[in-house]
Amino acid sequence: MKHSLMVKKQTVKNTTYAYGFHKKESSVFKTPKGINQKIVESISDHKNEPSWMTKIRVEAYQIFKNYELPKWGPDLSGIDFSGIHYYNSPSNKKFKNWMDVPKDIKDTYDKIGVPEAEKKFLAGVGAQYDSEVVYHNLKNEWEKLGVIFVDTDTALQKYPELFRQYFGSLVPTADNKFSALNTAVWSGGSFLYVPKNVKVEIPLQAYFRINANAMGQFERTLIIAEEGSYVHYIEGCSAPIYTGDSLHSAVVEVIVKKGARVRYTTVQNWSNNVYNLVTKRMRVEEEGVGEWVDGNLGSKINMKYPSLILAGKGARGELLSLAYAGRGQHQDAGGKAIHLAPYTTSTITSKSVSVGGGRSSYRGMVKIANGAKGVKSFVRCDALLLDELSRSDTYPVNIVEEQDVTLGHEASVSKIGEQQLFYLMSRGLSETQATSLIVNGFIEPIVKELPLEYAVELNRLINLSMENAIA
Amino acid sequence: MQLRKRIMNYKLRIKKENEEIVIPVVWIGKEKEINYDISLDGVGSSLIFLMLLLGEKEGKVKININVNHQAKETKSKVIIKGVINDSASVDFEGLVKIEKGSKGANAWLSANLLLLSKTAKGRAMPALEILENDIKAGHATTVGKVNDQELFYLMSRGLSKTKARDLIIQGFLSGFLNDFPDGKIKTEALNKLKYENI
Numbered sequence: 001m002k003h004s005l006m007v008k009k010q011t012v013k014n015t016t017y018a019y020g021f022h023k024k025e026s027s028v029f030k031t032p033k034g035i036n037q038k039i040v041e042s043i044s045d046h047k048n049e050p051s052w053m054t055k056i057r058v059e060a061y062q063i064f065k066n067y068e069l070p071k072w073g074p075d076l077s078g079i080d081f082s083g084i085h086y087y088n089s090p091s092n093k094k095f096k097n098w099m100d101v102p103k104d105i106k107d108t109y110d111k112i113g114v115p116e117a118e119k120k121f122l123a124g125v126g127a128q129y130d131s132e133v134v135y136h137n138l139k140n141e142w143e144k145l146g147v148i149f150v151d152t153d154t155a156l157q158k159y160p161e162l163f164r165q166y167f168g169s170l171v172p173t174a175d176n177k178f179s180a181l182n183t184a185v186w187s188g189g190s191f192l193y194v195p196k197n198v199k200v201e202i203p204l205q206a207y208f209r210i211n212a213n214a215m216g217q218f219e220r221t222l223i224i225a226e227e228g229s230y231v232h233y234i235e236g237c238s239a240p241i242y243t244g245d246s247l248h249s250a251v252v253e254v255i256v257k258k259g260a261r262v263r264y265t266t267v268q269n270w271s272n273n274v275y276n277l278v279t280k281r282m283r284v285e286e287e288g289v290g291e292w293v294d295g296n297l298g299s300k301i302n303m304k305y306p307s308l309i310l311a312g313k314g315a316r317g318e319l320l321s322l323a324y325a326g327r328g329q330h331q332d333a334g335g336k337a338i339h340l341a342p343y344t345t346s347t348i349t350s351k352s353v354s355v356g357g358g359r360s361s362y363r364g365m366v367k368i369a370n371g372a373k374g375v376k377s378f379v380r381c382d383a384l385l386l387d388e389l390s391r392s393d394t395y396p397v398n399i400v401e402e403q404d405v406t407l408g409h410e411a412s413v414s415k416i417g418e419q420q421l422f423y424l425m426s427r428g429l430s431e432t433q434a435t436s437l438i439v440n441g442f443i444e445p446i447v448k449e450l451p452l453e454y455a456v457e458l459n460r461l462i463n464l465s466m467e468n469a470i471a
Numbered sequence: 472m473q474l475r476k477r478i479m480n481y482k483l484r485i486k487k488e489n490e491e492i493v494i495p496v497v498w499i500g501k502e503k504e505i506n507y508d509i510s511l512d513g514v515g516s517s518l519i520f521l522m523l524l525l526g527e528k529e530g531k532v533k534i535n536i537n538v539n540h541q542a543k544e545t546k547s548k549v550i551i552k553g554v555i556n557d558s559a560s561v562d563f564e565g566l567v568k569i570e571k572g573s574k575g576a577n578a579w580l581s582a583n584l585l586l587l588s589k590t591a592k593g594r595a596m597p598a599l600e601i602l603e604n605d606i607k608a609g610h611a612t613t614v615g616k617v618n619d620q621e622l623f624y625l626m627s628r629g630l631s632k633t634k635a636r637d638l639i640i641q642g643f644l645s646g647f648l649n650d651f652p653d654g655k656i657k658t659e660a661l662n663k664l665k666y667e668n669i
Contacts, residue, residue, distance in 0.1 A: 404589075410611045413601045413607075
């Protein structure tokens, strides 16, 4: 059945990207464009790091140099590794009081709304501007309980034993080209340590901002949740729109000890000139719970597959992945669940929306090792294609080496239901409103897991880009 | 055994309008590799691809199935069912691609594997690439063992464990086998499965 109400050929106007402004650059220390051993050493030197860290960085650089770009997935040949600044420090001080943050940096975060959010509903905030974290604060009540929430560079100086024990324990340097690059030039990121049985009831947040042109941001985040603890960590990202492409390549390692629970929420909203290539991994021990909530809205090419390594008996993992690909965007998102222990369970839910010529791909893997009895895993991916220009792919891998398991995988691809659209329009909604409503309903299972402020923001962003997509 | 027999390559283009093709395949451990490359070029053409995998002993197979929708109103249904015993292993990769312009295409891809032993292994990768929005496409995978509750129920009614298990396997395959066109392949499969009546 075809009628005139069908979504017509859609033209895309320039998307209004609310965070596209940029502040004049004023850096304290900036490496020249490109990367070589000297630059890697100078970053380490500037940070006054112990010699073992310098050694790790230099080794990582050698690995990075020798690795080829991945032969699968989106085309990364457009990245000009020699045209990027790998380190740019906007300020040589870190601040614990918002009023002390330099004015132009403060203005940026004021616009994004970080201080407001901190006042209202967060236990602590970290803010990274280009390569360095400029502001980090944890509310006193949590500090008293022994929670450590600092930037990763400070952690290396102040808690070297803890740092050394876990750094690279889940994502080894040689894991892939971009984990090697991150290890070579990493700077900033959050270091979060939650002691035994401490439950941080309100979320902690980090906000990443790229400001300089042709900049690479390589933050490194390490989260350790001791036995029986709980924490919810949220990260947000944005960048100005420049003509030159930027590269964001982070490594995130999360250790969830026995009976602990960690939720890691990302709302990735980079501007459409950022390559976002991130390695995220979580190891969950006995009876622990690990959760990824991964919202991918921005960036030019996004490759991000948060992984759950379920290593202890009865560990539980959950991944909610949302990808929204507009014009010129390729969202290659998904996730992995690796079941190493008996009675572990995982659920992966992926929702993707492609519009205005965007391409979204789900790439995922479930592996059940021999001996992991009683494992249950369920994967569900749904894709919505809004017009004729867009594309949607699904690449799931399921590997089962154990008999006593239950594994299910389901996927569907569809366009907007004409009947739904017709119904809503017959009630007086415009085509744009009706489409937005249907898209918001489609992604609802993921949005409802986000903190309220983020959920509202996400809905607003989707409505905004929908208005631009459906002329 | 001759080497060329162990790799099966098959290419097919369905060119005629509204042509319907049914391809039944049964694997009982002979081939090492099975590759099918099928393209739906004719408007309204349709494909039903049924594959039964019966793995035992050290049998290992790599299966690659590509289905390409190139025309309007094309339909494809690829159903793989496997019963894997002993140390057998199945490695399945399927790709259904719907090219731009194939309006009204409808694709379904599913793989269900039943593992009968502790050392049986399965890998399934059913992928979709969709470049057209006016379509329907879905895929599903399940991997699991014989349901303990069903087994217990049947045994409580006096069936031996082997008998009960065979009955569950028959149930797992019955609807699927009914879709198989009659002929040598079906008879062979039924014999292998020790079907008494269907």
